[in-house]
Amino acid sequence: MLFHLNPSNGVPLYRQMLNQMRERILGGGLPAGEKLPSVRDLSITAGVNPLTVAKVYQFLEREGLVETRRGTGTFVASAVRTFTAAERREQLDPLIRQVVAEATHLGVGAKQTLQWVEEEFSKNQKRKNL
Amino acid sequence: MNAIEIKTMNRGYGGPPVIENLSLTVPVGHIYGFLGRNGSGKTTVIKTLAGLLKVESGSVDVFGRDPWLAGALEKQRIGYLSESQTLPPMIRLRSIIRFSAPLYGDRWDTDLCQSLLAKFGIDPNRRLSQLSLGQQRLFGFVMAVAPRPDLLILDEPAANLDVAVRREFLEEILELIRIGGKTVFFSTHVLTDVERVADSVGILAGGSLVAEAALDDLKDQYRRVRLYDFAGPPPHEIPGALSLRTSGRELSAVVRIDSCQATTHLAEQYSCQIEESQLPLEDLFIELTRTKK
Numbered sequence: 001m002l003f004h005l006n007p008s009n010g011v012p013l014y015r016q017m018l019n020q021m022r023e024r025i026l027g028g029g030l031p032a033g034e035k036l037p038s039v040r041d042l043s044i045t046a047g048v049n050p051l052t053v054a055k056v057y058q059f060l061e062r063e064g065l066v067e068t069r070r071g072t073g074t075f076v077a078s079a080v081r082t083f084t085a086a087e088r089r090e091q092l093d094p095l096i097r098q099v100v101a102e103a104t105h106l107g108v109g110a111k112q113t114l115q116w117v118e119e120e121f122s123k124n125q126k127r128k129n130l
Numbered sequence: 131m132n133a134i135e136i137k138t139m140n141r142g143y144g145g146p147p148v149i150e151n152l153s154l155t156v157p158v159g160h161i162y163g164f165l166g167r168n169g170s171g172k173t174t175v176i177k178t179l180a181g182l183l184k185v186e187s188g189s190v191d192v193f194g195r196d197p198w199l200a201g202a203l204e205k206q207r208i209g210y211l212s213e214s215q216t217l218p219p220m221i222r223l224r225s226i227i228r229f230s231a232p233l234y235g236d237r238w239d240t241d242l243c244q245s246l247l248a249k250f251g252i253d254p255n256r257r258l259s260q261l262s263l264g265q266q267r268l269f270g271f272v273m274a275v276a277p278r279p280d281l282l283i284l285d286e287p288a289a290n291l292d293v294a295v296r297r298e299f300l301e302e303i304l305e306l307i308r309i310g311g312k313t314v315f316f317s318t319h320v321l322t323d324v325e326r327v328a329d330s331v332g333i334l335a336g337g338s339l340v341a342e343a344a345l346d347d348l349k350d351q352y353r354r355v356r357l358y359d360f361a362g363p364p365p366h367e368i369p370g371a372l373s374l375r376t377s378g379r380e381l382s383a384v385v386r387i388d389s390c391q392a393t394t395h396l397a398e399q400y401s402c403q404i405e406e407s408q409l410p411l412e413d414l415f416i417e418l419t420r421t422k423k
Contacts, residue, residue, distance in 0.1 A: 004155070005327050007322060007325035007326045007327055008321075008348055008410045008411070008412070009408075009410065010407060010408025010409050010410050011349070011408055012345065012346035012349045012350065013325070013326075013346070014346055014348070033237075040308050043304065043308060044308070046302065047297075047300075048304075048325070048326070048327075049161060049302070049304060049307065049327055050307060050308050051159070051329045052329070076272070097225075098405075101403060101404075101405050104403060120287050121227070123388075
């Protein structure tokens, strides 16, 4: 399992890892029931403190995304739910805020901004249909 | 269980106190990054932990014992790499190893010693003076780790190491921790090293800690904000803000936030727009050490 980690980023390492694992599980990149590497192994491949990995697994477990079976390891939960609306919103929120702040800065109104966002959506859709 | 517990420690060298009412705790199993500017007193604390300095008042405990009073067996549990090595330059490395190993009895791990020297490309048949400064540092590190200490204290271990070797060296620290039950306490100026491996951080300024927290929490506690588009002139002060600067109708500051609390309330309170970002440890360090000198 490979991660894109930047320790000097202001975002704590565990949260960078957590976000990437969450996306993989909820996005289907890691199928239900898949065995995850041990804390020790993952801390070696990612080159981070084992406590960081343990914390990531703890959060994932609390969110119901992974299960720890005693003696055998950590697995992607068998019944993985998808993102809730609130979680989707939370993920997008910083980006939305940034777009709004930049738009305000440039004097672009809400209507215009929304129109551009819609355009991007349809472009994306076309690419998918190709 | 705590590996290190310092309570209201005071220490000076005849003049004004260097360490003033310092309290600090390191739980077993943690990697603790000890930070501070030059002359802030880091080495004084480290020497005290290694049992080389006595406190004037307050208490210092390493595994529940004052290191100043600790006997040989207790000291065997502590590995220490000092800031400046003072070994005779003409001595061969293998002689240093032959001298050191018996001091630790069964604790000394000959295989680990050999494999680390091989990994760092250090030939034990060479003389100390034939090594580069970086290699001398690594050799010191190997000597500190070879007895498989329960607590490893490193004073500026990364000084003189190039980027590639520093990575390997950090990897070794992590490897030590992965075994379990071991604790590492290290001081450094290379903050990216701390961000890579440490889980707890203490920042020393003005003789005591200005911050001590899990590194993740510390990063979550502060935000850099830029407030703009004020209706009137921007405020000259925001309670609790560090390094507040204004320019025209803009304001930039570092603010401390409580968990779960967003910074958006600032925008409402001062009726303005807000932009926020998280701070790398380096910026945080500068902000926290600037306020107290």
